[in-house]
Amino acid sequence: MRLSEGSPGTRILAFGGYQPAKVVTNDDLAQMVDTSDEWIRSRVGIESRRIAGPDESLADIASAAGGKALAASGLSPDAIDLVVVATCTPESPIPNIAATVATRLGIAAPGAYDLNAACAGFCYAMATASDAVRAGTARHVLVIGAEKLSQWIDWTDRSTCIIFADGAGAAVVGPVAEPDDPPGIGPVVWGSDGNLADKIYIADRNSFIVQEGQAVFRWATTALHPIARKACEAAGVDPADLAAFIPHQANLRIIEAIARKLGAPQAKVATDIVTAGNTSSASIPLALSRMAEQNELGSGDLVLLLAFGAGISYAAQVITIP
Amino acid sequence: MAMTDQEMLKGLGEIVDEVAGVPADQVTPDKSFVDDLDIDSLSMVEIAVAAQDKFGVEIPDDQLKNLKTVQDVLDYLRGAGVSA
Ligand SMILES: CC(C)(COP(=O)(O)OP(=O)(O)OC[C@H]1O[C@@H](n2cnc3c(N)ncnc32)[C@H](O)[C@@H]1OP(=O)(O)O)[C@@H](O)C(=O)NCCC(=O)NCCS
Numbered sequence: 001m002r003l004s005e006g007s008p009g010t011r012i013l014a015f016g017g018y019q020p021a022k023v024v025t026n027d028d029l030a031q032m033v034d035t036s037d038e039w040i041r042s043r044v045g046i047e048s049r050r051i052a053g054p055d056e057s058l059a060d061i062a063s064a065a066g067g068k069a070l071a072a073s074g075l076s077p078d079a080i081d082l083v084v085v086a087t088c089t090p091e092s093p094i095p096n097i098a099a100t101v102a103t104r105l106g107i108a109a110p111g112a113y114d115l116n117a118a119c120a121g122f123c124y125a126m127a128t129a130s131d132a133v134r135a136g137t138a139r140h141v142l143v144i145g146a147e148k149l150s151q152w153i154d155w156t157d158r159s160t161c162i163i164f165a166d167g168a169g170a171a172v173v174g175p176v177a178e179p180d181d182p183p184g185i186g187p188v189v190w191g192s193d194g195n196l197a198d199k200i201y202i203a204d205r206n207s208f209i210v211q212e213g214q215a216v217f218r219w220a221t222t223a224l225h226p227i228a229r230k231a232c233e234a235a236g237v238d239p240a241d242l243a244a245f246i247p248h249q250a251n252l253r254i255i256e257a258i259a260r261k262l263g264a265p266q267a268k269v270a271t272d273i274v275t276a277g278n279t280s281s282a283s284i285p286l287a288l289s290r291m292a293e294q295n296e297l298g299s300g301d302l303v304l305l306l307a308f309g310a311g312i313s314y315a316a317q318v319i320t321i322p
Numbered sequence: 323m324a325m326t327d328q329e330m331l332k333g334l335g336e337i338v339d340e341v342a343g344v345p346a347d348q349v350t351p352d353k354s355f356v357d358d359l360d361i362d363s364l365s366m367v368e369i370a371v372a373a374q375d376k377f378g379v380e381i382p383d384d385q386l387k388n389l390k391t392v393q394d395v396l397d398y399l400r401g402a403g404v405s406a
Pocket residue numbers: 034035036039040043044119158159162211212213214216217250251254278308309310362363364
């Protein structure tokens with residue numbers, strides 16, 4: 001038996017993000033549940049979020065972001081041989097979203113699968129994509145984080161409806177340009193803890209997201225900065241050399257607490273949650289594509305990604321901006 | 323761990339300063355976290371996490387909600403093993 005020939009290193013070629021058009025403000029929510037703009041801003045940091053329209057499916061949202069990343073990469077659709085969609089909010093378990101998205105984008109017959117690591121999904125998908133390119137089982141991978149959380153939210157539950165939102169972000173992953181080039185995607189540091197499975201869950205197909213907010217907050221502000229540091233160590237990157245830190249946009253207070261404990265005071269910290277809400281696996285690629293688009297990040301910048309959520313599962317890696 | 327009341331208060335003041343930006347000298351035993359120091363339930367969780375690192379005492383969420391004043395926290399730490 002022969003083995004496939006891989007690439008020594010991998011990199012991100014391009015990003016793309018998509019948010020649905022409908023803006024829902026805190027004041028809009030205050031019409032629906034007993035809450036206020038002031039409370040939401042101070043506890044969660046969100047000012048507004050986007051919610052998909054009634055005719056907008058998860059595949060639509062995922063395709064919009066994936067299409068942008070593919071166009072920005074300059075690759076033709078045939079160059080993509082694997083599509084991975086990180087999501088935990090499909091309308092139904094089959095067919096998967098990835099195959100539909102691939103066909104819509106004109107990518108003929110790629111490997112295609114969905115991956116569920118909840119809010120940690122994008123970093124998991126990035127790791128598996130990078131490993132596939134290194135192993136030679138794929139050459140170019142379209143990685144998408146896409147969520148339509150609005151369909152799994154009880155819009156009368158003020159502890160969740162103020163937090164979660166819809167959106168998608170994507171990246172094209174491929175081999176480094178020359179075999180000697182430094183890698184653009186560092187080793188993933190990932191893990192999980194099923195003992196905390198009951199802290200965020202959806203009980204069954206007729207249920208909505210339930211969470212123990214304070215327990216999640218405590219876990220996130222205790223367990224994650226060591227994971228973030230480990231990812232830097234694994235990549236051989238000093239946190240002082242990070243241009244940016246992009247944690248999952250769960251809650252601005254969690255973001256600030258982890259950033260404080262990380263010890264990378266010069267790194268720009270993503271705060272996309274302010275206008276995007278918590279979009280689960282879409283939050284990191286959305287923040288990345290926005291920061292790159294607005295020239296807040298430059299080519300070659302080292303950026304630490306840290307994703308975490310239900311499971312409980314988490315993953316972190318250092319990447320370089322294309 | 324052995325600490326005087328003064329040392330515990332000083333340690334707690336440092337935590338509150340770091341977590342919530344409230345100057346340590348305002349953290350006196352009679353103060354209520356919510357009403358006097360403007361500290362909300364999420365900052366209380368961060369204070370509990372930092373207190374565990376500093377004093378080696380875990381304050382679980384169900385106990386935390388009963389700790390309203392700085393004195394309540396000092397008493398809890400004492401009761402849970404920080405000796406004088
Ligand atoms: C959900 C979360 C915002 C709730 O904040 P909290 O401080 O834990 O809130 P609590 O449930 O303890 O409530 C505190 C007070 O605010 C009130 N409150 C709760 N939700 C409210 C809302 N939406 N609007 C206004 N008031 C609210 C409560 O009634 C309570 O009032 P009381 O003190 O007078 O009883 C917070 O726990 C959180 O964001 N946790 C992390 C969750 C997360 O990030 N999940 C995603 C991970 S991927």
